[in-house]
Amino acid sequence: MLSFILRRLLVAIPTILILIVISFVLMFNAPGGPFNSERPVPAAVMANIEARYGLDQPYVVQVWNYVWNIVAHFDFGPSFKLRDYSVTELILQGFPVTLTYGTWAFAVAVVLGVALGVVAALRHNTWVDYLATGSAIGASVLPNFVLAPVLVLVFTLWLGWLPGGGWNGGQWQYVVLPVVALATTYLAAIARITRSSMLEVLNSNFIRTARAKGLPTHRIVLRHALKPAMLPVLSYLGPAFVAMITGSVVIDVFFSTGGIGQYFVNSALNRDYSVIMGVTILVGVLTILFNLVVDVLYAWIDPKIRL
Amino acid sequence: MTLRSTWGAASLLAMLAAGAVAQQATHPETGEPLAGNQTFTYRVLDEFPTIDPGLNEDVEGSHVARQMFEGLLNQDPQGNVIPGVATEWSASEDGLTWTFKLRPEARWSNGDPVTANDFVYAWRRAADPNTASQYSWYIELMKVENAGAVVAGEMPPDQLGVRAVDDQTLEVTLSQAIPYFPQMVTHTTTFPVPQKVIEEFGDQWTQPGNMVSNGAYVLSERVPQERLVMTRNENYWDNANTIVETVTALVINDESQGLTRWQAGELDQTDVPIGQFPRLSEEFPEAIHAVPNLCSYYYAVNVRPDSDPALLDVRVREALSLAIDRDVIVNAILAAGQIPAYTLAHSATAGYEPPEVPAASMTQAERNARAQELLAEAGYGEGGEPLTFEIMYNTDQAHQQLAVAIGQMWKQTLGVETTLANQEWQTFLDTRRDGNFQIARAAWCADYNEASSFLDLMTTDNSANDPRYENPEYDALMEESRTAADPLPLYQQAEAILARDVPILPIYFYTEDFLLDPSIKGYPFENAQENWYAKELYRVAEE
Numbered sequence: 115m116l117s118f119i120l121r122r123l124l125v126a127i128p129t130i131l132i133l134i135v136i137s138f139v140l141m142f143n144a145p146g147g148p149f150n151s152e153r154p155v156p157a158a159v160m161a162n163i164e165a166r167y168g169l170d171q172p173y174v175v176q177v178w179n180y181v182w183n184i185v186a187h188f189d190f191g192p193s194f195k196l197r198d199y200s201v202t203e204l205i206l207q208g209f210p211v212t213l214t215y216g217t218w219a220f221a222v223a224v225v226l227g228v229a230l231g232v233v234a235a236l237r238h239n240t241w242v243d244y245l246a247t248g249s250a251i252g253a254s255v256l257p258n259f260v261l262a263p264v265l266v267l268v269f270t271l272w273l274g275w276l277p278g279g280g281w282n283g284g285q286w287q288y289v290v291l292p293v294v295a296l297a298t299t300y301l302a303a304i305a306r307i308t309r310s311s312m313l314e315v316l317n318s319n320f321i322r323t324a325r326a327k328g329l330p331t332h333r334i335v336l337r338h339a340l341k342p343a344m345l346p347v348l349s350y351l352g353p354a355f356v357a358m359i360t361g362s363v364v365i366d367v368f369f370s371t372g373g374i375g376q377y378f379v380n381s382a383l384n385r386d387y388s389v390i391m392g393v394t395i396l397v398g399v400l401t402i403l404f405n406l407v408v409d410v411l412y413a414w415i416d417p418k419i420r421l
Numbered sequence: 422m423t424l425r426s427t428w429g430a431a432s433l434l435a436m437l438a439a440g441a442v443a444q445q446a447t448h449p450e451t452g453e454p455l456a457g458n459q460t461f462t463y464r465v466l467d468e469f470p471t472i473d474p475g476l477n478e479d480v481e482g483s484h485v486a487r488q489m490f491e492g493l494l495n496q497d498p499q500g501n502v503i504p505g506v507a508t509e510w511s512a513s514e515d516g517l518t519w520t521f522k523l524r525p526e527a528r529w530s531n532g533d534p535v536t537a538n539d540f541v542y543a544w545r546r547a548a549d550p551n552t553a554s555q556y557s558w559y560i561e562l563m564k565v566e567n568a569g570a571v572v573a574g575e576m577p578p579d580q581l582g583v584r585a586v587d588d589q590t591l592e593v594t595l596s597q598a599i600p601y602f603p604q605m606v607t608h609t610t611t612f613p614v615p616q617k618v619i620e621e622f623g624d625q626w627t628q629p630g631n632m633v634s635n636g637a638y639v640l641s642e643r644v645p646q647e648r649l650v651m652t653r654n655e656n657y658w659d660n661a662n663t664i665v666e667t668v669t670a671l672v673i674n675d676e677s678q679g680l681t682r683w684q685a686g687e688l689d690q691t692d693v694p695i696g697q698f699p700r701l702s703e704e705f706p707e708a709i710h711a712v713p714n715l716c717s718y719y720y721a722v723n724v725r726p727d728s729d730p731a732l733l734d735v736r737v738r739e740a741l742s743l744a745i746d747r748d749v750i751v752n753a754i755l756a757a758g759q760i761p762a763y764t765l766a767h768s769a770t771a772g773y774e775p776p777e778v779p780a781a782s783m784t785q786a787e788r789n790a791r792a793q794e795l796l797a798e799a800g801y802g803e804g805g806e807p808l809t810f811e812i813m814y815n816t817d818q819a820h821q822q823l824a825v826a827i828g829q830m831w832k833q834t835l836g837v838e839t840t841l842a843n844q845e846w847q848t849f850l851d852t853r854r855d856g857n858f859q860i861a862r863a864a865w866c867a868d869y870n871e872a873s874s875f876l877d878l879m880t881t882d883n884s885a886n887d888p889r890y891e892n893p894e895y896d897a898l899m900e901e902s903r904t905a906a907d908p909l910p911l912y913q914q915a916e917a918i919l920a921r922d923v924p925i926l927p928i929y930f931y932t933e934d935f936l937l938d939p940s941i942k943g944y945p946f947e948n949a950q951e952n953w954y955a956k957e958l959y960r961v962a963e964e
Contacts, residue, residue: 146847151478152865154854154884155555158573162550197471198627199645207645266678270685278682280671281647367674372647376674380467385847 231308
């Protein structure tokens, strides 16, 4: 197991490097640049700006310097557009925000999604099942850019219970609506996967044996069925977790949380090269990491899988 | 509506409770009762690219810089210059040397006196190529002696034509007289910055805790993409007369979300989402405002020699311009008090009046008839060679709506087909600059409240002259206007030339539409540059 983890981590290094190079090339070949503006700056000024950010160097040198600064100093460079901040500062500021509401949303989605899926499977083809499946389908076709304004309308404008946006250092009132808006779609997907996987497991031989032995239902479900039924859910959860903790542009823009989700779109539109690279690398590293976690969990759940 | 009044009632209760303890304050001049809660919270669209006045290049950044820093001169609610750090200012007879007398009581937030050297340092720093300020050209625009050479790195920054005669006297030498020079020093690029602090903290000097400023407010909190909070500067020379305690800018990207949060009472000021002006003015008549904003919206026509031959024919360009029904655009599509434009400089610009160009006084039916005549003369349109043009705009729903409408007008009146193309902003800027367009959407906002800030655009060597219009006669007029005692007739002649040559199709003059909580008073609605000073604002107690 340990050698498997080490091997995977070693493979991650070239993967990240390739990711950096490809992103770099794509970025620099996009038209426009971070310093374009309505009034073009004089050539002399532009030359100064480019020199300041190292953009006057050849490609290869730029990539090399970039990687070297990260490896040697953990320095992702200054933001090209938000001149008062470095990329590291922006990520350190924004990532805890998305990590907070992302983790909560993940917890809500997993707990409620699994519960809903299990209940639906146990009451297969009854009104309980139809209700659960129906609401899961309803939730999954309700995108968060539709749900978010509705939530604000109801809870902020009509009821006046919760603030309509902002973060305020993560006070709970500010966290609730982003969590609900983000969790819903994932919750629905988890419920559907759990239900079908649970149905399959409940129809398998070992469950029939357990029933024949006269085990009570809650014991069958919790001790024997749930674990194998979780395998397909787990492979969904790895990438879903990364997507949730790195935030969503819709949530960040709509609730003005200050999270990093918005940088995926804003930094690309602004050609803020260093921020684009920073968030790309962050997501890359997290994806590799959590795929590894999922694989390890797989082996733990299902002894047939050998690492 | 219901919710706002409940909120109002709640704050009234809180106020009554507070009032029982302390006697209610009143405004020193107007005598209006002041609210206990002296805060001002407003929405900004995006995170500030920087709050360093010397680097700032955007409007929202300049609003923040104006609260935290004070330049030589300020603007009054009408946009006229009034004393800031400088109390007196005068020009030499040839107009080339300006002398500013600074008030001795001006202080930085750390207690240090504000001296002429702080301005010298700030101006040199802004022009210094090592600072890499995207607004260094502003120092050049002010015609400060040697500015061009310093910005280009050909001369050291200490050769810039600005010096401290003594601690309270600043002397500026210009390479060319400009009568509106005092108006130009209300701009953020000219604000003083604290040398000691910048040298100590480098790029980190704008962080809360590090930042030292000389305005009515100091930075107290900043969360990128979420909020920026400013509180009173106890060392500000006029602190005793400042009323608002806390100014908060909330970053809210989505304008409908801004509106919702304004309705929920989380904000005092927010923008009116496009198309919602008529509805909101019925719902919130006391809070809604549409004030002139010094920006012009126009279409640039590519008149480079290699452009479409049809577009190089002035009759075609004039026909296109005449066939745009600006009243429909302004009244039916935008519907928020915008002004139809037939010339370039905004009609609300200080000391400026647009000339009577023929198109402005015609009815649309007359314009259309004239447009058809012109096109036929040029040999195009019905019975002539068919025309198809592409309108290029930066991706945005409002620009698209206008392009569709204008395309429709051209088709109906002139039989001209149009295709639409949109690009996202950064790509669009490249395309327009490189001249890869036929007709492109453009807009310009004045850097200072003077018509030349608009009209200079169409001079031959202006880098933002995207049509690439070249006319020596026009250039000469603009050159002459700089030293003229009364430049207005020259500006009007220049506008008449533009109206004759039609390198651009003016469409409308902007207004700024926003909702402002009615309890906030002192807002400069008549300042066409929207330059507001939080130190002039106050919140009255609600009755």
